Amino acid sequence: SHSINLAVIPGDGIGQEVVAQGLKILSAVLPQDVKLETEEYDFGAKRYHATGETLTDADLDSLKKHDAILLGAIGDPSVPSGVLERGFLLKLRFAFDHHVNLRPSKLLPGVATPLAGQPEIDFVVVREGTEGPYTGNGGTIRKGTPHEVATEVSVNTAFGVERVVRDAFARAQARPRKKLTLVHKNNVLTFAGHLWTNIFNRVAQEFPEVTTDYLHVDAATIFLVTDPARFDVIVTDNLFGDIITDLAAAVSGGIGVAASGNINPSGEFPSMFEPVHGSAPDIAGQGKADPTATVLSVALLLRHLGYETEAARVEEAVAADLTERGDAVRTTDEIGDALAARVAS
Amino acid sequence: SHSINLAVIPGDGIGQEVVAQGLKILSAVLPQDVKLETEEYDFGAKRYHATGETLTDADLDSLKKHDAILLGAIGDPSVPSGVLERGFLLKLRFAFDHHVNLRPSKLLPGVATPLAGQPEIDFVVVREGTEGPYTGNGGTIRKGTPHEVATEVSVNTAFGVERVVRDAFARAQARPRKKLTLVHKNNVLTFAGHLWTNIFNRVAQEFPEVTTDYLHVDAATIFLVTDPARFDVIVTDNLFGDIITDLAAAVSGGIGVAASGNINPSGEFPSMFEPVHGSAPDIAGQGKADPTATVLSVALLLRHLGYETEAARVEEAVAADLTERGDAVRTTDEIGDALAARVAS
Ligand SMILES: CC(C)[C@H](C(=O)O)[C@@H](O)C(=O)O
Ligand SMILES: CC(C)[C@H](C(=O)O)[C@@H](O)C(=O)O
Numbered sequence: 001s002h003s004i005n006l007a008v009i010p011g012d013g014i015g016q017e018v019v020a021q022g023l024k025i026l027s028a029v030l031p032q033d034v035k036l037e038t039e040e041y042d043f044g045a046k047r048y049h050a051t052g053e054t055l056t057d058a059d060l061d062s063l064k065k066h067d068a069i070l071l072g073a074i075g076d077p078s079v080p081s082g083v084l085e086r087g088f089l090l091k092l093r094f095a096f097d098h099h100v101n102l103r104p105s106k107l108l109p110g111v112a113t114p115l116a117g118q119p120e121i122d123f124v125v126v127r128e129g130t131e132g133p134y135t136g137n138g139g140t141i142r143k144g145t146p147h148e149v150a151t152e153v154s155v156n157t158a159f160g161v162e163r164v165v166r167d168a169f170a171r172a173q174a175r176p177r178k179k180l181t182l183v184h185k186n187n188v189l190t191f192a193g194h195l196w197t198n199i200f201n202r203v204a205q206e207f208p209e210v211t212t213d214y215l216h217v218d219a220a221t222i223f224l225v226t227d228p229a230r231f232d233v234i235v236t237d238n239l240f241g242d243i244i245t246d247l248a249a250a251v252s253g254g255i256g257v258a259a260s261g262n263i264n265p266s267g268e269f270p271s272m273f274e275p276v277h278g279s280a281p282d283i284a285g286q287g288k289a290d291p292t293a294t295v296l297s298v299a300l301l302l303r304h305l306g307y308e309t310e311a312a313r314v315e316e317a318v319a320a321d322l323t324e325r326g327d328a329v330r331t332t333d334e335i336g337d338a339l340a341a342r343v344a345s
Numbered sequence: 346s347h348s349i350n351l352a353v354i355p356g357d358g359i360g361q362e363v364v365a366q367g368l369k370i371l372s373a374v375l376p377q378d379v380k381l382e383t384e385e386y387d388f389g390a391k392r393y394h395a396t397g398e399t400l401t402d403a404d405l406d407s408l409k410k411h412d413a414i415l416l417g418a419i420g421d422p423s424v425p426s427g428v429l430e431r432g433f434l435l436k437l438r439f440a441f442d443h444h445v446n447l448r449p450s451k452l453l454p455g456v457a458t459p460l461a462g463q464p465e466i467d468f469v470v471v472r473e474g475t476e477g478p479y480t481g482n483g484g485t486i487r488k489g490t491p492h493e494v495a496t497e498v499s500v501n502t503a504f505g506v507e508r509v510v511r512d513a514f515a516r517a518q519a520r521p522r523k524k525l526t527l528v529h530k531n532n533v534l535t536f537a538g539h540l541w542t543n544i545f546n547r548v549a550q551e552f553p554e555v556t557t558d559y560l561h562v563d564a565a566t567i568f569l570v571t572d573p574a575r576f577d578v579i580v581t582d583n584l585f586g587d588i589i590t591d592l593a594a595a596v597s598g599g600i601g602v603a604a605s606g607n608i609n610p611s612g613e614f615p616s617m618f619e620p621v622h623g624s625a626p627d628i629a630g631q632g633k634a635d636p637t638a639t640v641l642s643v644a645l646l647l648r649h650l651g652y653e654t655e656a657a658r659v660e661e662a663v664a665a666d667l668t669e670r671g672d673a674v675r676t677t678d679e680i681g682d683a684l685a686a687r688v689a690s
Pocket of ligand 1 (some may be wrong): 085086089090242276532533563
């Protein structure tokens with residue numbers, strides 16, 4: 001259809017500022033005959049303080065009607081740790097079965113990296129999004145006493161692992177290098193590790209062109225700083241994916257340029273796109289936030305909705321902007337304007 | 346007492362070579378009136394293949410009689426993943442209640458790092474060693490079927506968390522900067538996360554001179570590459586500690602120089618000292634292994650047994666050797682000889 005019905009969740013802190021730029025670029029890049037409708041939602045700390053709500057069933061029903069969701073960032077120090085993360089972010093990922101958490105890392109020429117020697121970095125992490133240690137399984141007994149016991153249960157199913165592994169193989173197959181690395185800790189977490197490894201090895205037989213590789217998560221962090229060029233596609237569990245994608249962002253241009261998609265490949269529920277960074281309350285409202293990660297998330301959103309040409313145009317605009325930006329300090333708005341001008345031309 | 350009764354476990358791969366150098370330096374540095382007795386144990390892949398055994402009750406009884414244990418590396422591709430890790434390494438850590446897993450990271454002048462700009466790195470990670478996701482709790486149902494479910498249970502107790510947090514505060518208190526960072530993921534793993542955070546905050550009140558800090562594990566990996574100078578002492582859970590100490594090793598001179606101690610502070614059981622690296626079967630027997638990590642583990646061993654002067658001498662020898670080594674390629678033996686000469690003089 002020639003319209004996009006988008007749910008917009010600016011959220012907390014810098015979320016407002018970066019989402020505004022994301023929408024600016026989205027409007028600028030879309031063909032004139034595509035109608036962009038947006039509906040803004042007020043989730044986050046403010047609503048939580050006002051109503052005690054994080055994400056209600058009615059909210060989910062309403063969000064469900066959109067083609068996709070663009071999220072800024074959720075989280076504020078005034079809210080106890082875990083309340084918005086579990087009550088909003090993870091609740092939404094689970095409710096909409098966002099099992100493919102897609103996080104590309106590409107170091108562009110001229111972009112600063114903490115690594116010496118400007119290595120080649122161009123890989124994508126496919127992080128499982130609905131299982132592992134993120135399910136909220138577990139509990140606490142004898143809370144607050146010297147005999148407290150707290151457990152966290154990582155839940156892994158053949159169903160959940162196989163679908164994300166298949167998705168990763170298909171992505172690897174479609175890339176020039178066709179290489180897929182499984183990251184886990186199967187020598188210690190042997191129950192989950194063997195499930196992941198066995199399914200990975202079985203599915204590999206259906207993709208004979210894809211070269212496969214296995215790394216323990218600890219070793220993967222070493223290679224991410226000593227030899228990031230070795231990675232093409234990585235598939236991993238929810239927690240390991242959380243950890244290595246922050247590290248991947250750090251080495252490939254910083255958290256200011258790291259995009260992500262929370263994807264429901266079947267299309268049963270809308271997918272959600274968001275920068276990897278958080279709400280950064282310390283710099284909120286000052287025009288200091290880099291909207292690039294949000295703009296790159298808009299590119300992922302466009303690709304997901306079938307606007308491949310437009311997605312590529314946004315990515316090219318960002319690449320050109322990053323490569324040419326030099327040392328100039330620009331405001332959030334200035335970066336957004338520069339990118340909007342590039343995609344429109 | 347003026348004797349050290351040491352259990353020596355060379356293990357697999359390069360373990361043999363590096364342990365030989367460790368013992369060379371230990372003999373060279375000890376005062377003449379200290380009697381060094383060593384007993385070698387044959388744990389690892391060879392014994393497993395010959396007998397099916399990894400670590401028996403009789404082995405544990407025998408190991409228990411020593412003052413300390415020096416381990417090279419355990420692991421070989423001929424043994425299924427997990428068998429030696431769970432059946433030997435983790436079994437020993439749990440049996441001897443090695444709850445303080447000590448991993449210092451110090452980048453010496455002139456030593457190569459993948460990070461640009463030779464940052465200042467001098468911190469120590471206190472990793473919990475007997476709980477968390479490492480307990481082996483969990484299981485598998487419907488194995489090998491499309492309905493398989495595999496779980497891993499992270500077990501965290503007030504007892505286990507408090508003792509390691511106290512140990513870390515005491516270490517921070519004894520260092521010039523007096524700073525302690527808790528690393529966890531308390532916004533997602535809320536049961537375990539709140540236990541860790543609450544105990545950390547409570548114990549902090551007893552150490553008013555120690556500055557405290559909290560980072561999610563994903564954010565910690567970012568700072569380890571963008572601002573490692575911010576860390577002094579880190580305390581964290583078993584799995585997060587595994588991951589960040591490999592990354593810490595990578596940025597501070599590489600896995601070839603990363604030492605560790607598996608410490609039982611009460612002295613009820615002997616503590617074990619080992620390089621962080623593995624058995625590296627691809628380079629085993631070729632004299633290519635860097636014994637520095639093992640030698641630095643010997644320094645931790647000496648300090649643990651009360652030989653502070655000797656520990657410092659070993660560390661100074663390593664620092665001088667690393668700083669002065671230049672680009673020369675040296676064999677395992679040559680590095681060991683150079684270090685032995687330095688500590689003896
Ligand atoms: C905020 C938190 C729930 C989230 C996660 O751990 O998934 C974040 O770190 C991320 O990576 O998107
Ligand atoms: C080999 C493995 C059991 C071990 C661990 O995960 O603790 C290793 O990675 C380490 O860090 O000592």
